[in-house]
Amino acid sequence: MHEPVLVEELLFWLNIKENGIYVDCTLGSGGHTKAIFEKAKKVKIYGIDRDLEAISRLKIKSKKLKVLRANFRNLSNIIEEKVNGVLFDIGISSEQIDSPERGFSYRFDGPLDLRMDQNRGVPCFELLEEFKRDDLEFILKNYGEERRSKKIAAEIIKNKPKTTGELVEIIRRITPYKGRSRVLARVFQALRIFVNDELECLREGLCEATKILEKGGRVCVISYHSLEDRIVKRYFKEEPALIVLTKKPVRPRESEVSRNPRSRSAKLRCAEKQ
Numbered sequence: 001m002h003e004p005v006l007v008e009e010l011l012f013w014l015n016i017k018e019n020g021i022y023v024d025c026t027l028g029s030g031g032h033t034k035a036i037f038e039k040a041k042k043v044k045i046y047g048i049d050r051d052l053e054a055i056s057r058l059k060i061k062s063k064k065l066k067v068l069r070a071n072f073r074n075l076s077n078i079i080e081e082k083v084n085g086v087l088f089d090i091g092i093s094s095e096q097i098d099s100p101e102r103g104f105s106y107r108f109d110g111p112l113d114l115r116m117d118q119n120r121g122v123p124c125f126e127l128l129e130e131f132k133r134d135d136l137e138f139i140l141k142n143y144g145e146e147r148r149s150k151k152i153a154a155e156i157i158k159n160k161p162k163t164t165g166e167l168v169e170i171i172r173r174i175t176p177y178k179g180r181s182r183v184l185a186r187v188f189q190a191l192r193i194f195v196n197d198e199l200e201c202l203r204e205g206l207c208e209a210t211k212i213l214e215k216g217g218r219v220c221v222i223s224y225h226s227l228e229d230r231i232v233k234r235y236f237k238e239e240p241a242l243i244v245l246t247k248k249p250v251r252p253r254e255s256e257v258s259r260n261p262r263s264r265s266a267k268l269r270c271a272e273k274q
């Protein structure tokens with residue numbers, strides 16, 4: 001079960017109001033949404049996720065929760081009223097990582113799919129059939145910050161893996177044992193970001209969130225790597241309609257990191273609409 005990250009901190013920064021309207025743009029297993037309901041029973045929440053499996057697994061039953069399967073990059077087309085707060089908990093959930101058939105993890109063998117919304121887009125293994133080496137090198141370098149992107153891209157293009165197991169085997173052959181799991185993590189991250197257009201979704205999602213916030217409403221973003229955090233930091237700083245409330249990102253306490261190691265890299269930033 002996915003354990004929500006920075007829950008107390010998020011409730012504090014979102015500044016939950018008893019009758020407020022909130023949007024959880026990354027509903028997942030509903031951990032943050034549940035915590036908002038526990039804090040204020042009368043709130044209304046729009047819960048959005050692009051992953052049908054996440055939505056069908058959801059356990060929260062409340063008339064105050066409106067669940068929508070959508071991409072948060074289209075927020076202002078989906079939500080037609082002004083809201084008090086918008087939350088993004090970017091990335092993938094434990095359930096997604098732990099489902100071999102989704103292809104998100106190098107720890108399990110399964111199809112190299114990597115799509116968050118399996119009804120849209122093209123699975124990763126099909127994209128790899130079309131790619132030139134330069135395209136893939138760019139993706140590994142820019143979305144995975146992988147130093148050996150040229151060599152890895154060349155091997156992937158030559159072997160065209162269809163499963164996570166085949167991709168892992170290619171990387172195993174060309175990288176030393178020490179540091180290999182970090183290389184794998186960077187390669188999977190890069191491919192996932194590309195397949196789901198994650199950075200562009202985040203940029204557009206932040207603009208959309210700003211549009212639907214009422215004056216004094218807050219947007220909170222929890223991100224897990226520097227590429228995302230940079231986008232959030234810059235957007236908050238440069239958007240004239242927002243004032244930054246967290247001068248430095250809020251990090252999880254040591255007790256949270258030891259309980260939930262997935263929270264280790266989390267950073268929360270918050271801004272308020274003027």
Ligand SMILES: C[S@@+](CC[C@H](N)C(=O)[O-])C[C@H]1O[C@@H](n2cnc3c(N)ncnc32)[C@H](O)[C@@H]1O
Binds near residue numbers: 031
């Ligand atoms: C880290 S999980 C969220 C976990 C959730 N906060 C919880 O406590 O259970 C991120 C979720 O966001 C969804 N997601 C990622 N990008 C999305 C997008 N552009 N639009 C809608 N949902 C997205 C993923 O499918 C995933 O379920």
